[in-house]
Amino acid sequence: MKAIVLERLDKDASLELSETALPVIGPGEVLIQTKAIGINPVDYKTLEDFTTPEGLRASWAPALDGISPLILGSDIAGIVTAVGSEVTKFKVGDAVFGMIKMPGHGRVYAEYVAAPAIHLAKKPDNITFNEAAAATLAAITAWQNVNTHYVVKKGDRVLVTAPAGGVGHYAIQMAKEKGAYVIGLTNAANADWVRHIGADEIIDYNNFDFEQADSLQLNLVLDSGGRYPASLYEKHFAPGAALFHLPHPLKPADMAYYQSKGFDVRYTGVFSEEKAIDAIALLLESGKVKSYIDSVFAFNEMKAALTAMKQGTTKGKIVVEVSN
């Protein structure tokens, strides 16, 4: 099969399209013929050997050390072509989607992928493989932050930063679906689109004085973009508020400071979880949540797809199609 491999985790290594052996499945795994791959900033950050002490490398990239060659990627939609002896959830021919082995080595930039059955859900019939591959890492991140790390309740005031991005656009829809009043913090160019996907209010960060404005009384800040420090939001917290910062872990002293004031301010890291992907399948099937596809690239255009994502101007998700 063809796969996009990386000889080592090093900023000077490059992605190469190569012939590699078909993966071997374990008893709890299925083999998937890939139809579409979702890409994420973590892919290019890993590729660039993101080495800051508080960064990705400190949290999950060590799991990749010493593995050669690496096959990046975690987000897949495709067709089951073989089933491990312990798998009862799927059969050959099922269309499935999910985020594989996160944190860890997903090996998804490939024509065939071995995936734990518990990381997958059936693809709803009403959505395409591209829409399913999109609704994986970014959608699970959004889901876990509004359902697990903080449980959004009807009437909560939720602020989402980078709301037009992969995570943000799912978070806006999911928080809205749970009955929250949802505010997107973004710029004028994204404002109409973020309202269109469900935000009740837009705050333009180029035109808003956080220090002078009255408190926004936020119950949850989902800080997906991380443009500003948590301290900027503090006066806008409601009692007991949570702020989850996604780009990288926060300093323990900062978290302790907020904890002493009754706030829950921390980094949250996405992880593969059966109940999350099953819940997302239901949200997609019901139409309560949609994947918005910014652009689609071919498998042999992976480098261009990652370069496009790095621009930071994506509306929704970038997807890579695999025709095999």
Ligand SMILES: NC(=O)c1ccc[n+]([C@@H]2O[C@H](COP(=O)([O-])OP(=O)(O)OC[C@H]3O[C@@H](n4cnc5c(N)ncnc54)[C@H](OP(=O)(O)O)[C@@H]3O)[C@@H](O)[C@H]2O)c1
């Ligand atoms: N902790 C986790 O488990 C986890 C999971 C998923 C993603 N992440 C991280 O969360 C972030 C967002 O992921 P994503 O998939 O939503 O990415 P994305 O789709 O690329 O996000 C695009 C948005 O990012 C904002 N942005 C662009 N340049 C920026 C800059 N220099 N600084 C800050 N924000 C900028 C823009 O929004 P505005 O102009 O509106 O600010 C843009 O609309 C990434 O850092 C990613 O690595 C973490």
